[in-house]
Amino acid sequence: MKWQILTIGKPALGYARAGVEEYRKRLGRFVSLDLRCDWKDAGSQKNSEILLSASEGSLRIALDERGESWTTAQFASRVERWRLDGLKRIAILIGGADGHTAALRDGADHVVALSAFTLQHELALVVLLEQIYRVQTLLNGEPYHR
């Protein structure tokens, strides 16, 4: 099962870039991770078309403040079920500054909020990657390395 993380806009803040690299490296031990952040922010309409097209055929999780809140345990048990169901790819879609269109939310299998707070875009990417790392260590029965 592959993870696609599709995000509009490259991390520009130094600490966020470092955080993304930290968890990308850690996750490399567990999973196949395809992190794409090479699209420029072209407005929510165009961004959403790009994200839907790039995630064609994957199970789609859109990150959106208005989405459901999942606990780590709920996320982990879903990931485990998807794996057992033989799912090939999970795509996580992170929009640009203005978020996703309604069409993208409708086209997603799940719409999930990382927090009720509005998080800075690049920080959201770090939070997401840390969470996937946490879920993978749980599912592999390994201790979480701080």
Added chain:
Amino acid sequence: MKWQILTIGKPALGYARAGVEEYRKRLGRFVSLDLRCDWKDAGSQKNSEILLSASEGSLRIALDERGESWTTAQFASRVERWRLDGLKRIAILIGGADGHTAALRDGADHVVALSAFTLQHELALVVLLEQIYRVQTLLNGEPYHR
């Protein structure tokens, strides 16, 4: 109005240290911020005693996964009300690896969750600081600088 951020354990991960510095510097323009993270993790009982004692006289917000979810707008309007009420200090209490005791949660004015997900301790500190920075730019009517 002063902000006290009282947290058990120093950030050890490079990216988290850099994120804390980033927002500490940005917040320095707006507010008086006293960030203390020089206590070693001594178990939740001892940690909670230290945090309660260091926040004596402040309005206490304990961060805890089981807490309420606030939106950024809700957080901002509370901060504004506290300022108008002439509140002197807000203390935000972040526990160690095992979280807070029930006594600390009972002694807090608010118990708030940054996310339904379990976040790495140091990453939670970055998320918190970014959120305070966001609230302060909102309240000052300034654009949010990414």
